[in-house]
Amino acid sequence: MKRYCVTSASVFVYLALAAVAISADESGMDAQFEELARRYVDDFTRFAPVSATSLGDHRYDDQLDEISEAARNERLRWTQEFIDKTNEIDPNALSRKNQVDLTLLRHALQSKLWRETELQEWAWNPLVYTRLTGSSIYGLMARDFAPVGQRLNNVAKRLEQFPRLLEQVRETIDIPRVPPVHATTAVAQNKGVLNILENMVRPRMDALSTAERDRLTAAMKSAEDAINVHQEWFENEVVPQAGGNFRIGRDFFDRKLAYTLHTPLTRQQIRDLADRRVEELHQQMYEIAQPIYQQEYPLTRFPENPSREYRRAIIRFGLEQAYAETPAADEIVETAEDSAEMATRFLKEQDLITVFPDPLEIIIMPEFQRGVSLAYCDSPGPLDKNEKTFYAVSPIPQKWSQKQVQSFLREYNTRSLHVLTIHEALPGHFLQLAHSNRYPGSFRHLFQSGPFVEGWAVYTEWMMCEEGFLDNDPLLQLITLKWYLRDVTNAILDQAIHVDGISRDEAMQIMVEDAFQEEREAAGKWTRAQLTSAQLSTYFVGYLEHVALRQEAERKWGEKFDLKTYHDTVLSFGSPPVQFARALLLDVDVPQN
Numbered sequence: 257m258k259r260y261c262v263t264s265a266s267v268f269v270y271l272a273l274a275a276v277a278i279s280a281d282e283s284g285m286d287a288q289f290e291e292l293a294r295r296y297v298d299d300f301t302r303f304a305p306v307s308a309t310s311l312g313d314h315r316y317d318d319q320l321d322e323i324s325e326a327a328r329n330e331r332l333r334w335t336q337e338f339i340d341k342t343n344e345i346d347p348n349a350l351s352r353k354n355q356v357d358l359t360l361l362r363h364a365l366q367s368k369l370w371r372e373t374e375l376q377e378w379a380w381n382p383l384v385y386t387r388l389t390g391s392s393i394y395g396l397m398a399r400d401f402a403p404v405g406q407r408l409n410n411v412a413k414r415l416e417q418f419p420r421l422l423e424q425v426r427e428t429i430d431i432p433r434v435p436p437v438h439a440t441t442a443v444a445q446n447k448g449v450l451n452i453l454e455n456m457v458r459p460r461m462d463a464l465s466t467a468e469r470d471r472l473t474a475a476m477k478s479a480e481d482a483i484n485v486h487q488e489w490f491e492n493e494v495v496p497q498a499g500g501n502f503r504i505g506r507d508f509f510d511r512k513l514a515y516t517l518h519t520p521l522t523r524q525q526i527r528d529l530a531d532r533r534v535e536e537l538h539q540q541m542y543e544i545a546q547p548i549y550q551q552e553y554p555l556t557r558f559p560e561n562p563s564r565e566y567r568r569a570i571i572r573f574g575l576e577q578a579y580a581e582t583p584a585a586d587e588i589v590e591t592a593e594d595s596a597e598m599a600t601r602f603l604k605e606q607d608l609i610t611v612f613p614d615p616l617e618i619i620i621m622p623e624f625q626r627g628v629s630l631a632y633c634d635s636p637g638p639l640d641k642n643e644k645t646f647y648a649v650s651p652i653p654q655k656w657s658q659k660q661v662q663s664f665l666r667e668y669n670t671r672s673l674h675v676l677t678i679h680e681a682l683p684g685h686f687l688q689l690a691h692s693n694r695y696p697g698s699f700r701h702l703f704q705s706g707p708f709v710e711g712w713a714v715y716t717e718w719m720m721c722e723e724g725f726l727d728n729d730p731l732l733q734l735i736t737l738k739w740y741l742r743d744v745t746n747a748i749l750d751q752a753i754h755v756d757g758i759s760r761d762e763a764m765q766i767m768v769e770d771a772f773q774e775e776r777e778a779a780g781k782w783t784r785a786q787l788t789s790a791q792l793s794t795y796f797v798g799y800l801e802h803v804a805l806r807q808e809a810e811r812k813w814g815e816k817f818d819l820k821t822y823h824d825t826v827l828s829f830g831s832p833p834v835q836f837a838r839a840l841l842l843d844v845d846v847p848q849n
Contacts, residue, residue, distance in 0.1 A: 285349035289358060292341055293699045296361065300702060303331055306388055309395040311698065312639025314402065318413040320392055323378065323385070323424045332372055339365045347848060355846040356836045360703040367515035375508055380433035380500050382442040382490070383787065385425045387625070389418065389483075390449045394622055397456040399636055399643040404463045408472060411457055415475035419482040426486070431494055435502035437786045439495045446487050448623035450480060502786040509754045509789060516790040517707050517797050518833040520849075523751055530747045530796060534770055537741045542567040544734050545574030568769075575738065575772055578731045582665040583673060585652055591670065592618050592649060595677035602725050609683050609823040612690045614645060616681060621648040630668070630780070631676055633685035638693040638701040645686045647677070660776055667774035671735040674726065675717050679739075683720070684713035688827055695830030704831040706791065711798015711834065712827075714743050715806075738772055743795035745771040746781070750792040753785050801834035802826075805841070812842060 301308035305316035321327075342362050347355050371377065377384055392414050396407045453476055461469050504512065510523055521529075542562070549570050550556050559566065583591040596616065603611050625632070630650050636643035652661055668676065678684055688709065695701070717736050726732045745766055752758045752766075760782055767778035785792060805826070810817045829837050839846045 285346060286351055286354050289345050289350060289354050292338070292345070293357060293361070296338060297698055297702065299334060303327075303334070306392045306395060310391065310637050311701065312401070312637030313698070317396060317402075317407070317410040320414050320417040320421050321388060323421070323428055325428075328372065328378065332369070335365055335369050335372070339369065347846075352840065352846055355848075356832055356840065357700055357703075359836070359846070359848060360700065360832060363515070363518055364703050370511060370515065375504070375512065378428060379430045380435070381438055382425070382429055382434060382494065383438055383445065385421075386442050386445040386448070389421065390445070390452065390622065390625065393449055393452050393457070397452065397460075398634075398646065399640065401636075401640050401643055404460050405468070408457065408460065408464055409468060412468070412472040412475040415472075415479040418479040422482050422486045426489055429494070431497045433500040434494060434498040435500040435786070436495070436498045437502050437783065438500070439490065439498035441783075441787060443487070443490045443495060445623070445626070446490055447483060448625070450483060451623045453480075503754050503757060504789050506755045509751065512790045513751075513793060517793060518705060519707065519797055519801065519835065521797060521800075523755070526747055526793060526797060527751060529800065530744045533744045533796075534741065534748075537737055537744065538564070538567055538571070541571045541574070541734060541737050541741075544730050544737070545570045548574040548577060548730060548734070568772075571734075572772065574731070574734050578671050578735050579666040579669050581670040582668075583670060585661055585665065588649055588651075588668065588673065589618050589620065591673050592647065592677050592681075595674045596647070596681050598674075599678055599682040599720070599725070602720070602723075603683055603687075606723055607820055608719075608723060609687065609820055609827075610691070611682070611687065612694075614642070614686075614690045616645050616647060616686055618647045618649065618681075621650040626650050631680050633680045633689070635686065635689040635693065638695070639698055645689070647681045647686060656776075663774045663776040667777040669735070671726075671729075671732050672739070674732060675736050675739050678717050678720050678725075679713040683716045683823075685709065688712050688831070691824065691827035692829075692831045695828065700830040700832065705798075705833040706794040707798030707801060708831045708834050708837065709798070710794040711800070711802045714740065714795050714799040715802040740799070741771045742767075742773065742777075743799060746792040747796035749781070749785050750790065754789050798834065805834055805838050808838070809841065 297313075301311065301313045301316060304321055305319040306321055308314070308316045339362070342358060342365065345358055347358055350358060393411055396411050396414070401407075457472075457476070461472060464472060513523055546558055552573075558570075562570075596618065600611060603609055621631070625648065632648050634646040634648060636645060652664055656664070680686065692704065693701070717739055721728075721733050721736050749763055749766060753763060763782050763785070764775075764778050767773045767781060768775065773781070806822065809822055813822075825841060826837055829840050832840075835847050838844065
């Protein structure tokens, strides 16, 4: 016994000394990495002033991004330098938090390098720049993070740089590589910044002195002239000569998908999972729709083995009952506001998640953002405290026919707007990002994961149904599953369009027949799928990962599992890819990929 005691004592001493050594080594390597991370945040915002404003770093609010060849080469040199620096860091000598952050940084740098040198959207996607110009002014005026006079003076300084920026755009864009759909969308977006000036800048100019107002007026005139020149270039040169292929092809798609998703799943695995899930969802929707149908036709006897067409017919009958309740065309924002209030009350009453008192405003989508999606959530940067989040909804285009308007309202019926609000606001993006923005520091916020953010929002849609939102309304359940079916087909469309080369008619068939989408929704998604790649897969993949994580936590925690605790904890890590949230939540090894 004595021998074992001495041995044990020796082991404990050895382990203690080793722990001290490791701790000291970790401390040194952690300090080295944290200095690198600090430098990265500093340099990133210097290279991207408009993004810095959205992050809440306002040191560069008077500057616009440089997009010249020289500036691009400088960013490439900077990117490679940071890649080399990360290779000097031993992840095994870091704290778990820093292991996650190092992996995210390496992944982001490799993605940035690949996008700049190989994908090269800077050369063929003009939407990169229409969003940049619109965001440069919108980001200064949307939130009251500083006195209005200070922000207006920075608007003037940025507007004075518009002629330089737009000239650089014209020098950078390789017109024959621009896909026609990108060209026509850019034409519609280019002048959107003028509406921001009219609606957000002019009404507040009284806050300026006479000299400041004169400078801003002159800057607005100069910028408007530059935008009009740019519009003529779009209309007379880009649109007629645009000849690029919007399909990025197998190799680019697979690389972009891997960088976007940061998941072990391959493209083919995602496709196989999605194909199976379509059939499972049809069966689930059919079972919900049966009693709805039977309320109208009580003598109906359903076949034991219904055909696919029979199931779809019963599902469509149930959906039609939901389509009967639609908001007025001019009351979509008001309906969304009512829905947000209902969701907030429900979450608090059921105690499902911490609801922070952060301000939320539902707005009409700014023009420079339209043409890609119906709605989005625009949260303040993590460094801007107590500022508003905007849940933006696109208005119905005035040029639409009555038939098209009706198609839109059927798709976005009253229950669909509940699901949309859950997704974009509570407990979806708005609440998730309110939790995420409380993560200390700014470094991890630069690497928020699309699958984490979008997957969480999709997860919350059905979670709210499971917890009884709207008194377990079966029509809400049916519409929610239809939305999930949309997310599944998004993933199918993403690769089918960019890799398999399916036509518009084939894509419309998938969306309208397989996913029960209305014509206007499907037509908009076809446009969106051409303008983007890999992003449409984030919803389905992220949802799968969130569901798997919750199931694993329920198994591991057993009777101690509490839904509110789970939700709050998962959202506390700053929106990393789900595999890293899993490592932090369940105390398992941090992935090194």
